[in-house]
Structures are given as structure tokens and as C-alpha cells.
Amino acid sequence: MTGTRNLLPKVTTIIMAFILLFLPACGNEEIPPSSQIDTYTIADSIGDWGYPSPYAHYFRGPGYVRMSFIFETLVWKNATEFVPQLANEWSYKEGDNSYTFKLQENVKWHDGTEFTADDVVFTYEYTEDYPYQWVDNSIVESVEALDKYTVKLYLSKPYAPFFQDVAGAQPILPKHIWENVTVPEEFLELEAVIGTGPYIFADYSKEHGTYLYQANDSYYLGTPAVKEIRFVKVTAEMNPAALEEGSVNSASIEAEVVTEMESAGFTVITDRPSWNAKLTINHQKEPLSSKEFRQALAYAIDRESLVQIVLRGNGVAGSPGLMPPTSVWYNPDTPQYAYDPGKAQQLIEGLGYNRLDNGYFARDGHLLKLSLIAAADYKDLGQFITQQLEQVGIDIDFQTLEAKTVDSKVGAWEFDLSIYGHGGLYEPSILERVILDESFNSARYSTNNELTQLLNEQLTEMDTTKRKDMVFQIQELYAEDVPALTLYYPTSYFAHDGSIQLYYTMDGIAIGMPIPLNRMCFVQ
Amino acid sequence: MSIKRNLITYSIAFLIILLLNFILPRMMPGDPLMAIYGDEALVAMTPDLKSHLIERFALDKPLWQQFGAYISALFQGNLGWSYYYNASVSKVILGSLPWTLLVVGSSLVLSTFLGIVLGIESGWRRGSKTDRAMLTGLMSLNGFPDFFLGLVLLIVFGVLLGIAPLSGALTPYSGLSGMSLVLDVLRHMALPVAALTIAHLAGGYLITRNTMITVLKAPFMLTARAKGLSQRVLKYRHAGRNSMLPVITMTGIWLGRIVTGALFVELVFAYPGVGQLTYQALLSRDYPVIQGVFLMVAISVLIANFAVDLLYPKLDPRISYAH
Numbered sequence: 001m002t003g004t005r006n007l008l009p010k011v012t013t014i015i016m017a018f019i020l021l022f023l024p025a026c027g028n029e030e031i032p033p034s035s036q037i038d039t040y041t042i043a044d045s046i047g048d049w050g051y052p053s054p055y056a057h058y059f060r061g062p063g064y065v066r067m068s069f070i071f072e073t074l075v076w077k078n079a080t081e082f083v084p085q086l087a088n089e090w091s092y093k094e095g096d097n098s099y100t101f102k103l104q105e106n107v108k109w110h111d112g113t114e115f116t117a118d119d120v121v122f123t124y125e126y127t128e129d130y131p132y133q134w135v136d137n138s139i140v141e142s143v144e145a146l147d148k149y150t151v152k153l154y155l156s157k158p159y160a161p162f163f164q165d166v167a168g169a170q171p172i173l174p175k176h177i178w179e180n181v182t183v184p185e186e187f188l189e190l191e192a193v194i195g196t197g198p199y200i201f202a203d204y205s206k207e208h209g210t211y212l213y214q215a216n217d218s219y220y221l222g223t224p225a226v227k228e229i230r231f232v233k234v235t236a237e238m239n240p241a242a243l244e245e246g247s248v249n250s251a252s253i254e255a256e257v258v259t260e261m262e263s264a265g266f267t268v269i270t271d272r273p274s275w276n277a278k279l280t281i282n283h284q285k286e287p288l289s290s291k292e293f294r295q296a297l298a299y300a301i302d303r304e305s306l307v308q309i310v311l312r313g314n315g316v317a318g319s320p321g322l323m324p325p326t327s328v329w330y331n332p333d334t335p336q337y338a339y340d341p342g343k344a345q346q347l348i349e350g351l352g353y354n355r356l357d358n359g360y361f362a363r364d365g366h367l368l369k370l371s372l373i374a375a376a377d378y379k380d381l382g383q384f385i386t387q388q389l390e391q392v393g394i395d396i397d398f399q400t401l402e403a404k405t406v407d408s409k410v411g412a413w414e415f416d417l418s419i420y421g422h423g424g425l426y427e428p429s430i431l432e433r434v435i436l437d438e439s440f441n442s443a444r445y446s447t448n449n450e451l452t453q454l455l456n457e458q459l460t461e462m463d464t465t466k467r468k469d470m471v472f473q474i475q476e477l478y479a480e481d482v483p484a485l486t487l488y489y490p491t492s493y494f495a496h497d498g499s500i501q502l503y504y505t506m507d508g509i510a511i512g513m514p515i516p517l518n519r520m521c522f523v524q
Numbered sequence: 525m526s527i528k529r530n531l532i533t534y535s536i537a538f539l540i541i542l543l544l545n546f547i548l549p550r551m552m553p554g555d556p557l558m559a560i561y562g563d564e565a566l567v568a569m570t571p572d573l574k575s576h577l578i579e580r581f582a583l584d585k586p587l588w589q590q591f592g593a594y595i596s597a598l599f600q601g602n603l604g605w606s607y608y609y610n611a612s613v614s615k616v617i618l619g620s621l622p623w624t625l626l627v628v629g630s631s632l633v634l635s636t637f638l639g640i641v642l643g644i645e646s647g648w649r650r651g652s653k654t655d656r657a658m659l660t661g662l663m664s665l666n667g668f669p670d671f672f673l674g675l676v677l678l679i680v681f682g683v684l685l686g687i688a689p690l691s692g693a694l695t696p697y698s699g700l701s702g703m704s705l706v707l708d709v710l711r712h713m714a715l716p717v718a719a720l721t722i723a724h725l726a727g728g729y730l731i732t733r734n735t736m737i738t739v740l741k742a743p744f745m746l747t748a749r750a751k752g753l754s755q756r757v758l759k760y761r762h763a764g765r766n767s768m769l770p771v772i773t774m775t776g777i778w779l780g781r782i783v784t785g786a787l788f789v790e791l792v793f794a795y796p797g798v799g800q801l802t803y804q805a806l807l808s809r810d811y812p813v814i815q816g817v818f819l820m821v822a823i824s825v826l827i828a829n830f831a832v833d834l835l836y837p838k839l840d841p842r843i844s845y846a847h
Contacts, residue, residue, distance in 0.1 A: 047794070208696060235690075247690070
């Protein structure tokens, strides 16, 4: 998680950055982009993300990415748009609320069997019995094969993020292999990693956290750009050194070494932010149930200097409308609550509070005192917020607790303020989940009927312009009510040697994974 | 002195550990099922699975029945199921264990052996220049934590000189086999082993040296000298052997931590051991794995202490007379 930072990596990174300054910059040899590269090595600090079959990889983005080199979806995304994959044409019929996909005709599974519409039908039926954890297929009511290369999917209701959440995320399984598998999680044979993708599974080591893929020379959408792709495990702090010595071609890096890596000839790329840390507010409890009080909190916290201090400048200040300013769905008219402690105090006074001699507010003889709980990951952030709220006159009792304890306390509404982070701020379908859902990681705010209605309706609005209008209104209403306050969006960096042009996928890989390892980067 | 009484003491300790391991997750706030299975369960949990798990752990039964279910599962070698890895906890831990044993075991042997030899030599020459140099050098090394030494070694030999690998236990997909594979593994373990050895060397050295100085004053040393024994025999067989007892205790304590003793060093070198596994389990809140590791550590501490208790009378017969 991006929020996880402790002292050891920080110190190491700074030492490494210092050392890199003194290392001779070794220029990268230019490799002509048209020829096939022998090996391409990608560093990862965790390494093991599970056996790369759809049912065995771990429930984390990098697990999906390792699977996605082998298994493909009906449609896929590049840096800017949805592109054909196993389906080369599609159409939506409003009348019966269905999508018709015309499939590619020259596709073979890695074992040589032909890919047909039966595989697609099978996949959607199989996942009904054995749900694939990344994709919620419940919106698909039925599937039928019109002929050998045409499938029709009927949806139970119009669903705007259908490509993002379903068609572009659901890996298609070979029927001839999976039809007899009844415990897919424990199906760890070689057949479990037979797909249609540009790369063929060659090896996986759980202990060493390594993966090996070989080019699928009969790939239908072009030639694989690399003969052999390797994922190896390198600690995050050693990534710059591993890049410099040439043992890896790409790796994520810390902000502190960006300049050094660029001057050493590496390309550093960064994604539009999609992860946010937010202040969770118990809006069911006095005085936090008052909208004005929550707005006062927003005015009291200087999110701009928070980015400078807590993130050392590597991030973007939070927008109270949740969507990051860099998003295409961002509404520039969202109320921003620019830092204004005076305004915050005014709002609090308006609720009947008076300032005491010690600087704190009180009402009816009771001191204005709030608790703030957070996991140890957010210690710096928590201290910053405590200091800012104390400044306007709120007595804050800040405690770091074990993460699980924080979650259950927040889940049971046993808190005043808390800090939480989540990703996925790409496709606006996330808004409905993180505002209305009943779990601890959502704002659980359904008291504003207009907002609730818009959140539900935007999901079924198939007209993009109309949907965008709705998402804009949602941001304004949400920011007006402040049921939770987005504090910042951190920036992450990925360095590569340029032998393969890596890019961040539009709205993230599949349902929104901010990882620049789109399999199509590795196809010519 | 009875081994039987010893066994009873250890069994009681073992039971208390089991009880703690059982009760802790159930005391955490919120749903005990969540506490037992961590974050992943939230994702993987269907109503069917939930009722199955409640039944398996007898979570709807009184606490003592739950404990019965827990113990019976444990004695079948079932440490629980990790939803993160989608595998049984024992399998997950066993996969990482050999690498930890390799690194920690090697450094344990090296640091104990070197500590004893240097301690004997230093104590024998008490007050000399060699003694003072060794004492100062090792005392200052004693202050550094193992991961810091690891980091320094890694930066010097891995990054600046480029003669040691930056991470891992072997070169992935190098196609090596036989002798060259062994050499590759040795090359990868050199720095982690060196870091651990240096960090723990000083402890054994200081204790041996101290005991050595006391032993040298003992009357039996005078007798041995009077017998005209050679320097070597005096130093190692008479004084040395009698100086080893405290080091054995210390090594015993260390041996107990063999499973997690290299946690930080494993992180620095991305070495695929139990320490790495524990860290990852903490990050992903994989409680079943954390508990499994905890239980293993507790058991190995017990076994190591027990082994030391057995070994003592052999090294120093006076201990059995004392009872």
C-alpha cells in the first residue's frame, strides 16, 4: 500500500540517492525498437503474487498483472482508449440491453486448441458458479453464442462501467480445460495457465518470488517484442542500483532518486493519481453530524502544506469531491475549502461554541474534544492533522492503533475521526462504492437523497455526456456535505531503460490497477 | 536431577503458549472470524464458507469446546489456512524455512565458533595489545544492529564494488546446475551470513573472554601448569572448555530465535526466508501466518532451552551434582 512507509526504507532510500550521485552514469545502449529483445527483466519488491492462473493469483493488482500476460479479455485498454482484444468488434443494443461481440477468428490457445465463442459462453457461466474475485459478473444475466465467432451478453440492467469492470477485466478461460475443474483455487497444474495471450507461462517460484514467460510466436495481434520476460524480486531500495548495473530493465523507484535516474539515462514515468488518503468522519455523532462542523474541519486542514510536509512534495492535495484534479471526470467547480482557519473558527462559533482562555472551544461547559484513531502507517499524517485542528481550537486525542482494530472501531462507528486510504479513483463507479457501501472502508453516507440517487443513476446512464454531468454534480454535493475528506493523492514513479516503451493504462489495467505493465507494451 | 521434572515444566510452558495463541485472536475487537483470517477473509468470504468456518472452529460453541477443536486441528499438523496465499499455513512456512535455516544456521555456527576462539585467545593474552585491539574492535561492532551491518555490506560490496548480488538467494533463471548452482547460492548468502555473524560475534567473544579470565585464576589451572602441559592443551582443553558454558547458554537462546533471527537481514537482502514471510504477513495482515510463525518460534525456543538443559551436565558434571 502506498501509505506504508517506515523508517528503514526511508533511510535506505536517502543513502541510496546519495550514493547514486557518485556513481558513474552508465548510458543505456540504444536498442532498435523493431528487433525482438532476448530478455526483459522487471523488478518487484514483494516478488510472490501467486501462481498466475485466474483463480490462484493473490487478490492484489500485481497478481492480476502476472496473470494478464497469459490470459486475455474480450476488450482491453491502451494508454488512451478501449481496444479490440479477443473481440474485434462490438455493439450495444439498448432495446434488449445486450452487447454483441464479434470474436477474432485466428486465435489459438497455448496448447493449440482453437478459441471459439463456446469458450466465452463457458467463462461467463463458469464464473457464475465459481466467482472470479476481481470481476463482479452478477450484472450479466445470460450469454449465448450466435455462431462460432459471435457472442451476445444480456445485462440485467444498463451498466455504464461494463467494459471497465467486466468485459475488459474478465479473463477468458479455455472450456476444454476448465469444464471439469471443481475447485479452481486448487487447480495448480500446467493446464491452469493455458491462455491466449502474447506470452506463455514457463516458470513460477513462490519462495524466490520469480516468474518466467516465453513469447507466444503465433500470437494473433502481432509479434511479442521480447523472447523472455522475467519478474524478479529486488528490495525497493536496491531498485536504482539494479537498474544501473543492468540486471533489471524496469522497476518502481522512490521520488528521491527520480532526478538521478533520469540523468543516468532512464525514462521515469508517473501515473495520474488514483489513490487517496482520507479523513473518515463519524457523521452520525454530535457535533460531527453537522455539515457546518465538517466544513470547518475542511477549512482547518491545510492540504497543500500537508503534501509538502508529509509526502515531501510527492503528491497532489486532496479535492473534497474525491475525484483527483487530473481525472477526466474531475469537476473544476467542486468546492475546495482553501485553508482558512479563521473561517473554520467562525463556523464552529456559529454552532454555539465559545473559545476558552486556553484556546479550546467549549459549549455548555463541555470542551470540544475529538478522538482521532489511525493505523501506525498514518502516524505522520495523524500528527499533522492533530496539530492543525488544535490550532483552530479543537482538542484532539490522537492514537495509533493496530490496523485491524481501527477498521473494526470505524466499522462499529466507535470513533470520531480516523484516517483511511484506498485506490481505484479512475472510473466513477468507485464513487457509489466508497460513499454508499455499508463497510468500514466507505463513508456510509446515504442521508443526502439527491446524492444517493445520483450515485445509483450514474451507474446505469449509458450516455457518457449525461453521465459526466451526474458525476460532476455528485462531486459538488459530496464536497458540500463533507462526509469524509480526501487529504492527498500520492505520486508514484516507475523507471525503465527504454528498450520497451512502457505506459500507464487509461483508468488502470482492467478494473483500475495503476501498474505500467500492460501486456500490449510487450507486443509489436 | 530428573529429565522427567524438566519435561513437565516444558509441557506446562507449551500449554500456556498454545492457550495464548488460541485466545489472542479471539480477544481482538470485532468478528473473531475476521481476526482469525485477516483482511483476505473479507474478500473471500461467502455465506457458505462463513458457516463452514464457524463450524470448523466451533465459533458458535463455548470457549472450551473451541479450544478442543483448535488443539485437535493442531495435532493433525493443521496450523490454519492463509487466505492471502490460498494455501495451508504449514505449507507456506515450510517453503521459506530451509532458506532461513541455511543463513541463520551458518551464521550461528560461524559466530559461535569464532566467538569462542577469539575469546579464548583474547582472554589468554589479557592486557596485551592484541587483546585490547580485539576488545575495542569487537565492542564497537557489538553496538551495530545486524540489518545496519547488512546495509553497509550491501552498499559496499553490492552497489559500489559490484562483486556481490543485490538481492535474493540465487540468480533467477540463470540455467545453473550442480556445482555452479551451489556456488551461486553461496555467493548470495555470503553477505547476509557475514552481517549476522559479525553482529553476533561480539556477544560470544565477550562472554568467553570474561569467563576465560576468571578460569585462568582457578587453582586447577595452576595444577595443570605444574604438570608441565603444553600451552595449547592448557589454553583449549583446560581453560577453554571451562569457559564455554555461558556461551552455550547464549547460543541456546539464539537457537530459539533461529526462525525469525534474521528478519531484518532477510528484508535488507530480499532473502526468501521466514523473516521475509513474517514481514509480508504483517503488511497484508495475514493473521494465520503470523500465528503460525509465532507458534513455531515459541516451540523452537522451548526445544532449544531443553537441549541446553540436556547438554549442560555433559559439559560441566558439577551441574548434575548440584541437584
